[in-house]
Amino acid sequence: MSHDWYSDFVNSGVGKAIAGNVGLPPVPILRRWEPGQPLLSGAALLGTATTNGRVAKIVRAVLADAGVEVHEDPAAPIGGGSSTSKVAAAIVDATGLSSPSDLAAIQGFLTPCMKRVGASGRILVIGDVPAEADRPAVRAARRALEGLVRSAAKEARYGATVNLVHVADGAENDLESTLRFFLSSRSAFVDGQRLDVGVVPGTASDFSGGSSAGTDWDRPIAGKVAVVTGAARGIGRTVAKTLARDGATVVCVDIPSAGDALARTANEVGGTALQLDITADGAGEAIVSHCRRHGGIDIVVHNAGITRDKLLANQDTDRWNSVIDVNLNAQLAINDVLLASPDDTGFHRGGRIVTVSSMAGIAGNRGQTSYASSKAGVIGLVDATAPLLADKDATINAVAPGFIETDMTAAMPVGTREAGRRLSSLTQGGLPVDVAETIAWFAQGASYAVNGQVLRVDGQNFLGA
Ligand SMILES: NC(=O)c1ccc[n+]([C@@H]2O[C@H](COP(=O)([O-])OP(=O)(O)OC[C@H]3O[C@@H](n4cnc5c(N)ncnc54)[C@H](O)[C@@H]3O)[C@@H](O)[C@H]2O)c1
Numbered sequence: 001m002s003h004d005w006y007s008d009f010v011n012s013g014v015g016k017a018i019a020g021n022v023g024l025p026p027v028p029i030l031r032r033w034e035p036g037q038p039l040l041s042g043a044a045l046l047g048t049a050t051t052n053g054r055v056a057k058i059v060r061a062v063l064a065d066a067g068v069e070v071h072e073d074p075a076a077p078i079g080g081g082s083s084t085s086k087v088a089a090a091i092v093d094a095t096g097l098s099s100p101s102d103l104a105a106i107q108g109f110l111t112p113c114m115k116r117v118g119a120s121g122r123i124l125v126i127g128d129v130p131a132e133a134d135r136p137a138v139r140a141a142r143r144a145l146e147g148l149v150r151s152a153a154k155e156a157r158y159g160a161t162v163n164l165v166h167v168a169d170g171a172e173n174d175l176e177s178t179l180r181f182f183l184s185s186r187s188a189f190v191d192g193q194r195l196d197v198g199v200v201p202g203t204a205s206d207f208s209g210g211s212s213a214g215t216d217w218d219r220p221i222a223g224k225v226a227v228v229t230g231a232a233r234g235i236g237r238t239v240a241k242t243l244a245r246d247g248a249t250v251v252c253v254d255i256p257s258a259g260d261a262l263a264r265t266a267n268e269v270g271g272t273a274l275q276l277d278i279t280a281d282g283a284g285e286a287i288v289s290h291c292r293r294h295g296g297i298d299i300v301v302h303n304a305g306i307t308r309d310k311l312l313a314n315q316d317t318d319r320w321n322s323v324i325d326v327n328l329n330a331q332l333a334i335n336d337v338l339l340a341s342p343d344d345t346g347f348h349r350g351g352r353i354v355t356v357s358s359m360a361g362i363a364g365n366r367g368q369t370s371y372a373s374s375k376a377g378v379i380g381l382v383d384a385t386a387p388l389l390a391d392k393d394a395t396i397n398a399v400a401p402g403f404i405e406t407d408m409t410a411a412m413p414v415g416t417r418e419a420g421r422r423l424s425s426l427t428q429g430g431l432p433v434d435v436a437e438t439i440a441w442f443a444q445g446a447s448y449a450v451n452g453q454v455l456r457v458d459g460q461n462f463l464g465a
Pocket of ligand 1: 229230231232233234235236253254255258276277278279303304305306326356357358359400401402403404405406407408409
């Protein structure tokens with residue numbers, strides 16, 4: 001991992017003064033999650049756009065349960081402080097919009113909030129799903145929230161983030177894990193993004209996809225069995241550690257030549273190691289068979305990935321195929337085996353699949369036609385698999401990391417690396433733990449209403465591998 005000397009400099013006493021004088025961009029130190037940390041480190045402001053809002057009541061209940069003090073007037077003094085004293089979060093219930101004129105109430109609430117939300121604070125806008133509206137004025141108003149949020153995220157300072165959650169009609173009671181993720185420091189590097197919380201088909205009495213009732217938010221996946229591919233190093237190793245921290249037994253998978261490093265990760269997390277090339281014939285069966293000793297599989301994280309970068313003009317088919325095989329075909333084959341496996345000894349009902357895409361798969365990247373194809377393909381895989389898994393009360397989602405501080409990005413030329421860091425709205429690269437926290441949240445039983453989503457973890461930057 002390459003050190004961010006610029007961040008050290010602008011955060012030092014003398015560097016801060018120089019940076020302030022010559023207008024160099026500051027680099028906020030982001031608050032990150034640790035077990036025992038409160039959901040928010042201060043009070044929250046809660047606003048409503050209309051009288052038809054569906055979610056303010058639920059947000060209030062979640063905040064009360066987390067011991068957060070809630071205020072409604074963004075311009076009023078709080079707890080003996082002044083009308084400018086800082087708050088930890090501002091949340092707007094923006095459901096129920098009937099025309100673009102309703103947006104003014106959101107602007108009126110958020111304008112003072114932009115100055116009041118403190119360091120690593122959270123601004124969260126919760127709106128209706130645009131596609132659920134037929135009337136042009138309603139859909140326009142709903143869609144407008146995305147432009148508002150993406151722009152406000154670029155204006156927020158001191159490590160504060162601004163995100164948008166769309167809640168489907170009827171899904172308002174299924175928001176808790178999503179609210180907790182976006183408000184907590186687990187989402188430190190998720191900025192300017194949109195996520196949809198959907199209605200879960202068949203949440204009948206036999207639904208086994210999870211519940212937020214009784215969740216231990218410090219160990220939300222306690223007792224679960226998680227498989228992480230590519231766990232010997234990099235992001236995969238951090239994912240294994242994060243899932244173990246959250247309570248799971250972790251099966252660490254990597255190629256035989258990474259066996260020593262793999263054993264180290266498995267020992268660190270108190271899990272087991274499975275040496276396996278995921279492209280080998282029978283890889284899915286080998287995973288299911290290994291996991292029988294743990295009683296089956298609850299969570300699979302498809303993290304293993306490779307790059308074989310070449311300009312398309314110089315590309316050869318062997319290199320092309322190796323990237324598509326590891327990053328895409330192996331996942332498809334393993335998922336087929338998981339879906340066909342028995343509920344009791346294989347992939348359990350209510351299971352979670354999380355896969356790692358990349359910004360390259362969304363934005364494209366010079367020299368990365370093969371990698372970007374594979375990572376865009378991962379998004380197609382998620383789209384098509386989500387409805388298949390709904391029958392099993394299971395979910396599949398993808399995380400799309402941007403510039404993350406790893407050995408891979410340390411090998412970039414210094415100019416590209418600096419651009420990767422500074423062009424983010426948070427003026428820095430993300431850490432492997434930022435990707436891992438997002439994966440761990442998708443993996444929670446309480447995230448049963450989050451299915452088929454792709455969430456960028458990139459500080460709102462479009463550069464990355
Ligand atoms: N580092 C970044 O900035 C970044 C950005 C976007 C996406 N990603 C994605 O995140 C994931 C992890 O990236 P990383 O930076 O930690 O990479 P890494 O190269 O450090 O680790 C990848 C791991 O996957 C393993 N692996 C490769 N081929 C395998 C196979 N056939 N079978 C089993 N294991 C195999 C490797 O041995 C290695 O341990 C990848 O999917 C990558 O594409 C990374």
